[in-house]
Amino acid sequence: MNFDLNKHTARLLMDEPFFAALSRRIDKRSSTALPTAGVKVDKDTGHFVMLYNPEFFETLTDKEKLGVLKHEFYHLVFEHVTGRLPEGGMSKLWNIATDLAINSHLIGELPDMCCMPGQGPFADLPLGKSAEWYYNTLKKEENKEEQESEEGDGGEGGEGDGDGSGDGQGNGGRGNMDSFDDHSGWGEGQSDNTLNEIAKERLKNAVKNAAEEASRANSWGSVSRQTRQEIMERITPKVDWKKVLRYFVKTTQRANRSSTVKRLNKRYRYIHPGKKVNRIARIGIYIDQSGSVDDGMLAAFFTELEKLAQLAEFTVVPFDTDVAEDKVFVWKKGERRKWERVMCGGTEFKPPTDHCNKNGYDGMIVLTDLMAPKPKNCNAQRMWMTTAYYAKRPYFQTNERIIAIDD
Numbered sequence: 001m002n003f004d005l006n007k008h009t010a011r012l013l014m015d016e017p018f019f020a021a022l023s024r025r026i027d028k029r030s031s032t033a034l035p036t037a038g039v040k041v042d043k044d045t046g047h048f049v050m051l052y053n054p055e056f057f058e059t060l061t062d063k064e065k066l067g068v069l070k071h072e073f074y075h076l077v078f079e080h081v082t083g084r085l086p087e088g089g090m091s092k093l094w095n096i097a098t099d100l101a102i103n104s105h106l107i108g109e110l111p112d113m114c115c116m117p118g119q120g121p122f123a124d125l126p127l128g129k130s131a132e133w134y135y136n137t138l139k140k141e142e143n144k145e146e147q148e149s150e151e152g153d154g155g156e157g158g159e160g161d162g163d164g165s166g167d168g169q170g171n172g173g174r175g176n177m178d179s180f181d182d183h184s185g186w187g188e189g190q191s192d193n194t195l196n197e198i199a200k201e202r203l204k205n206a207v208k209n210a211a212e213e214a215s216r217a218n219s220w221g222s223v224s225r226q227t228r229q230e231i232m233e234r235i236t237p238k239v240d241w242k243k244v245l246r247y248f249v250k251t252t253q254r255a256n257r258s259s260t261v262k263r264l265n266k267r268y269r270y271i272h273p274g275k276k277v278n279r280i281a282r283i284g285i286y287i288d289q290s291g292s293v294d295d296g297m298l299a300a301f302f303t304e305l306e307k308l309a310q311l312a313e314f315t316v317v318p319f320d321t322d323v324a325e326d327k328v329f330v331w332k333k334g335e336r337r338k339w340e341r342v343m344c345g346g347t348e349f350k351p352p353t354d355h356c357n358k359n360g361y362d363g364m365i366v367l368t369d370l371m372a373p374k375p376k377n378c379n380a381q382r383m384w385m386t387t388a389y390y391a392k393r394p395y396f397q398t399n400e401r402i403i404a405i406d407d
Contacts, residue, residue, distance in 0.1 A: 002030065002054040002055075002058075003030075003054040003055075003057045003058045004030070004054070005028050005030070005050075005052050005054075005057060006028050008065070009023050009028065009069070012062065012065055012066045012069060013066070013069065015221055015222075016066075016070070016221035016222060017213060017214045017217040017219050017220065017221055018210050018211065018213070018214035018220045018221055018223050019069065019070055019073050019210075019221065019223075021209065021210035021213040021214065022073050022076070022077070022206060022207065022210040023069070023073065025048070025206040025209070025210070026039075026048050026049070026050050026073070026076070026206075027042075027047060027048070027049045027050070028049075028050045028052065029049055029050070029051055029052075030051075030052060030053075030054050031051045031052070031053065032053055032054075032055065033051075034051055034053055034182040034184075035053060035056060035182075036052075036053055036056045036068070036180055036181050036182065037050065037051060037052040037053065037056065037057075037068055037072055037181050037182065038050070038051050038072070038181050038182030038183060038184070039051075039072045039073075039075050039076055039081055040081060040184075040186065041081060041082065041195070041199045043195065046195050046198040046199045046202060047202065048076060048081070048199070048202070048203065048206070050072050051182070052068075060111060063109060064109065064110060064111050066109065067106050067109030067110040067111075068110065068111070068181075070105075070106060070109070070222075071099075071102055071103065071106060071110065071114075071181065072181065074102040074105065074106075075098065075102065075183075076203060076206075076207070077207055077231060077234075078098075078101070078102070078131070078234075079200075079203070079234070080098045080131070080183075080186060081186050081203075082196065082199050082200050082203055084131075086132065086135050090183075090186065092179075093135055093138045093139055093142065094131070094135055095179035095183045096115055096134070096138065096179055097131045097132070097133075097134035097135035097138060098131045098179070098183075099114065099115045099179045099180070099181075100115050100116070100117050100122060100125065100129075100131070100134040101129065101130055101131040101133075101134055102131075103115060103116050103117070104117055104127040104128050104129070105222075105223075105224065105227060107127075110180075111180065113180045114180045115179065115180070117129070117134075125137065128226075204234075204235055207231065207234070207235050208235040208388075211231060211232065211235060211296060212387065212389045214294075214296070215294045215296055215297055215387075215389075216389075218292075218294055220294075220295075220296065225295050225299070228295055228296040228299060229295075229296070229299035229300075229303070229339070231296070232296050232297070232299050232300040232303065233299075233300070233303050241304075241307055241308045241310075241311055241312075242311060244308075244365075244383070244403075245283075245311060245312055247381075247383075247401075248283060248362060248363035248381055282315075282360070282361050282362050282363070283312070283314045283315070283361060283362065283363040283364070283365060284314070284315050284317055284355070284356050284359065284361040284363070284364050284365070284380075285305060285308075285314050285315065285316045285317065285331075285365050285367065286317045286318075286319055286352040286355075286356070286364060286365065286366045286367070286368075287301055287302075287316060287317070287318050287319070287367050287368075288319065288320070288347060288366065288367060288368035288369065289318045289319065289320055289324075289341055289342060289343035289344065290320040290321075290343070290344070290345055290346055290347040290369075290371075290372075291320075291344045291345065291346070292347060292369050292371050293368065293369050295341065297369065297387060298339060298341060299339050300387070300405060301339070301367040301385075301405075302337070302338075302339030303339075304367070304385070304405055305331065305337075305367075306336060306337065308331075309331050309332070309333060309334065309335055309336075309337075310333070310334065311333070312333055313330060313331065313332055313333045314330070314331055315328065315329070315330050315331070315359075315361075316328065316329055316330075316331050317352060317355060318342050318343055319343070319348075319351055319352045319355075320343040320344070320345035320346060320347060320348075321345050321346045321347065321348045321351065322345075322348070322351045323351045323352055323355045324342055324343055327342045327343075346372075347368070347369075347371055347372035348372055348373075349366070349368075349372055349373075349374075349375030349376075350375060350376055352364075352366065353375050353376055353377075353378050353382075354376075356378055356379070356380055356382075357378065357379045357380070360379075361380045362380055362381065363380055363381050363382075363383070364378055364380045364381070364382040364383070365382075365383050365384075365385060366382065366383070366384050366385065367385045367386070368384065368385075368386055369386055369387070369390045370384065370386050370390050370391075370393075370394040370395050370396070370402075371390070371395050372395055372396075373395065373396060374395075374396035374397070374398065375396075382400050383400065383401045383402075383403065384398070384400060384401065384402045384403070385402075385403045385405055386402065386403075386404065386405070387404060387405060388404040388405075391403075391404035392404075
């Protein structure tokens with residue numbers, strides 16, 4: 001009897017909330033036309049399909065079946081299927097590079113035939129690099145081999161008696177390696193711009209919904225913190241921080257005034273220099289680090305703040321049921337920082353509001369899941385920032401602005 005993956009998926013993904021949610025949005029079809037498995041876009045519908053060879057799956061342990069499932073889903077998550085290609089386009093090297101990047105997350109979970117950094121022919125390659133990094137490294141090796149081969153063939157020496165039967169596997173035997181799964185359907189819809197855009201939008205929504213389900217379950221299974229951050233960065237659209245800053249500048253009366261000869265004094269023209277007025281806003285950024293804000297959401301918050309830091313300087317204040325005074329810091333303009341969790345308690349909005357009032361900020365931006373009672377009024381202009389899911393389900397009603405960072 002042929003193996004039916006659809007009957008086993010729920011069991012295999014029982015401890016993987018993110019992949020389980022993603023799996024429900026992907027059609028899985030049995031096919032003996034490919035030796036192992038693969039994911040692609042259906043050219044007729046724009047939906048994502050996972051093809052699998054039932055005979056191949058029957059040879060695998062449950063652990064390997066789960067590993068192969070996650071491998072295929074990672075190809076979707078990292079947009080390999082929808083046209084994320086290097087400058088040279090689709091190639092054997094790109095196939096290997098994408099597998100190396102993904103398999104770094106699946107050590108000990110895949111069949112032996114899979115390309116694995118740090119093992120076998122790829123023992124000299126480190127774990128945890130991007131597909132582009134692996135591709136560029138392998139491409140340099142290939143170019144070097146081609147150059148050495150051309151230089152070796154340059155002379156016209158004697159006939160020699162060698163049989164020319166070398167194994168062709170330079171770089172420690174990498175020559176005959178290839179991706180274990182099928183990548184032939186990748187980028188098929190790119191010639192049809194409409195289909196390609198539909199596929200990309202569906203993929204983004206599928207990954208976003210899966211991430212939301214994992215966040216609500218407060219578990220991403222085996223997905224690492226670093227990978228969660230990368231996933232959230234991919235699905236989180238850019239907040240128009242220039243517009244946000246303009247909003248706070250317009251609503252504050254604070255201004256810097258300086259003399260300038262480039263502007264005439266309206267009362268004493270040509271006698272006294274004019275005044276140049278630059279409106280500024282001191283903004284406090286309050287990050288909810290309570291237990292209900294999972295690492296994925298926290299990473300998304302820091303991703304947005306890194307973008308804001310390209311435009312302005314601001315103060316970051318972590319809080320849960322209290323403010324972490326010893327963890328408050330100024331994020332300098334242009335500075336890059338890694339996110340970190342410093343608290344994990346409940347949630348109260350009174351302490352951060354009191355802190356904002358005490359420090360006299362003109363603007364208060366609260367990055368949170370909104371899961372706490374209605375806060376007291378704030379002396380500053382206050383704005384809330386959360387995910388689309390929580391923006392639609394706030395614990396309290398407010399007339400203050402709520403921005404969804406993944407609409």
